[in-house]
Amino acid sequence: MVKKKIGIPRALLYYYYFPFWLKLFAELGVEVIISDNTARDLLDKGVKKSLSEICVPMKILVAHVLNLDEKNCDYIFLPRFKSIRKGVVLCPKFLGLPDMISHSLPDLKAELIADQIESKNDDISAYVNHKKLAKKLKIKKSEMKAALRKAAKFWWRYRQLLFAGYSIDDFLGVEKIEVLEKLITKFENSKQLPQSKRSELKTAGNEEVVDIALIGYVYNVYDKYINMDIINKLKEMGVRVHTFEMVAQEIIEQELARLRKPMFWEFTNKLYGAARHYFASKNIDGVIHLTAFGCGPDSILGQILEIESKDYEKAFMTLRIDEQTGESHIITRIEAFIDLLRLKKERN
Amino acid sequence: MENLYLGVDIGSVSINIVAIDEQNELVFKLYTRNSGNPIQLVKKGLAKFKQEVEIDQYKVAGVGVTGSGRQLIAYVLGADTIKNEITAHARASTFYHPEAGTIFEIGGQDSKLIIVEDGIAVDFAMNTVCAAGTGSFLDHQAERLGIKIEDFGGMALEAERDVRIAGRCTVFAESDMISKQQYGFTKPEIIKGLSVALVRNYMNNLVRNRVLKGEYIFQGGVAANIGIKAAFEAEIGSEVIVPQYHDVMGAIGIAMLAKRDVKRSGQESNFRGFDLTEEEFATKSFECDDCANNCEVIKVIADGRTIAVTGDRCGKWTASLITDSSITANSSKSETTQTVVKDQAAAEEKLDLYKTDPEAEKQVMQELEELEKDDQTEKEDNILV
DSSP, X not given: OOOOEEEEOSSTTXXXXXXXXXXXXXXXXXXXXXXXXXXXXXXXXXXXXXXXXXOHHHHHHHHHHHHHHHTTOSEEEOOEEEESBTXXXXXXXXXXXXXXXXXXXXXXXXXXXXXXXXXXXXXXXXXXXXXXHHHHTTOOHHHHHHHHHHXXXXXHHHHHHXXXXXXXXXXXXXXXXXXXXXXHHHHHHOSSOXXXXXXXXXOGGGOOOEEEEEEOOHXXXXXXXXXXXXXXXXXXXXXXEEEGGGSOHHHHHHHHHTSSSOOXXXXXXXXXXXXXXXXXXXXXXXXXXXXXXXXXXXXXXXXXXXXXXXXXXXXXXXXXXXXXXXXXXXXXXXHHHHHHHHHHHHHO | OEEEEEEEEEOSSEEEEEEEETTOXXXXXXXXXXXXXXXXXXXXXXXXXXXXXXXXXXXXXXXXXXXXXHHHHHHHHTOSEEOOHHHXXXXXXXXXXXXXXXXXXXXXXXXXXXXXXXXXXXXXXEXXXXXXXXXXXXXXXXXXXXXXXHHHHHXXXXXXXXXXXXXXXXXXXXXXXXXXXXXXXXXXXXXXXXXXXXHHHHIIIIITTOOOOSOEEEESGGGGOHHHHHHHHHHHTSOEEOOTTGGGHHHHHHHHHXXXXXXXXXXXXXXXXXXXXXXXXXXXXXXXXXXXXXXXXEEEEEXXXXXXXXXXXXXXXXXXXXXXXXXXXXXXXXXXXXXXXXXXXXXXXXXXXXXXXXXXXXXXXXXXXXXXXXXXXXXXXXXXX
């Protein structure tokens, strides 16, 4: 039998689940190809093949699928994320993702593997979520189950580190499973604190360090191309960066319970809970909502956050990203925001 | 000899240069239209400065640059402080009007709202995707109506009737204006309608659900327009103050910030001197094809010598210049240059990590193994911060 190659697009929930998938395919002994980092010509190709009104993360996904197809994958792994919490779904674009891809890109050489993922919580390792995958790759049920268990365990270790204050950014760029395992083990045993928890940070010009919660979906926060590398820009300006995945699920749920009714979309709810937590936290100086232009769920989330930031008297800013390549608008805004926070701190 | 601080604001429509002394008194003020060659205009501005101010009596102790074109001019001048225009505007406003509560700032291509409490900015908003209701739009409409922009605001006050013009989008506003004109409304009425629409748009886009408090300050180039000022006053039902130097507030603010920065650091200014008006500046750009980003890299050349490279996402070209210039840099500056080089090296290391070719992965492997061997926590500290 010829060894099959499976491609994973570096887009959307890749940033949340990549350790799970890498471990899973490593356990199954399947060769994995991950699409290249988002870049200008890669994105340009995707934009040409996408609907013009769709949000930029979806255009990025199309671009990455095309990129994988150029790399001669046999399959493209594109699960349909329906739900990762009972009664709550994901954005409609996620629900229709495989259909959208197969219709926008009819000439795809590779075959899509689109299992439907429906799970009670963030742990997506149930066998039913991977039935099609097992069938396509001709893997026995018992073997698949064992691999899924191992992958879930591995992913949980990564998730724990995120709860402990590591950023997804600290793990990105490592795609060999052995390296990733080592990195995770290293962080687990490290006596040193992650950036978000470190008290002694040096800034250029010895300015005061500020704490900013950067609230946004993983595919907006961690795609360095589309957000102009905002995390490192903030860090360079002397900011301790806090993100939603550092907030424990129980806290998110407590905060969500205060809403008369949670929203329909799981990650929007997660962001809301985390943002609320950061609004109430004394250690956080300001909150930035990073959103893609035209995002439906964020049109609701953004409004609620804007109103609630006033109740908590917390500085709040919305940063909108789209296909533009000029950096100055992002720099102007984050710089002014940080200046404002520093002035506030100096006065107190 | 007294110290002077230069402030330069490179906006999309105007280029402003000011100089303030130790007491923040304005010694020089220049407002020029940006006709598209900022370097040339700044050189001309400095030449004018030399003529008007007896430079032998003063020493330029600090230079600040702000505005959307700040990066390039900062290289040309040798700026000490490069900051965004929001911070600069807030700084100048609160100096002249310590009681300010709300600052409306409308410039050539963007509009801003700054909320101030007890003399410091606590909140701001800036127009996002749309430039409706900024200076450029007014300019364009004035031209279309055949009116000088200076007379535009005054005419609005002559209107006898109110006419509603759509303010959401300049395209709709323009077609609305044309049809209202065809219905027989006069030019002053159209202009008044336009001013009201502009303010309405500003309120919808920037103020939103914020509660505004006085004093109200209105600055930026558009503040010269008394029609817009009147429309703001009608909208909020309170007096709106247009500062004396409303058109150069950004430049004054950045000069003040430059003063603060050089005082704080205690270092000499990096100002390249008035001789730069004699130098020939050129910019060259090329598309770097080392990776898929194809960044447009811009080189700034002064008298045949490259003084700045910018526009590269990875920082490779920028770094190449810093390494070169560190050799020629004088001893007082070498210390700071070295740290920059170090930071750059750290940044590069990080970028390698981000790339996913097997070479880089091998390197990561090795690094990790080394780290495990001798737990050099401090070294790694620099990479992560």
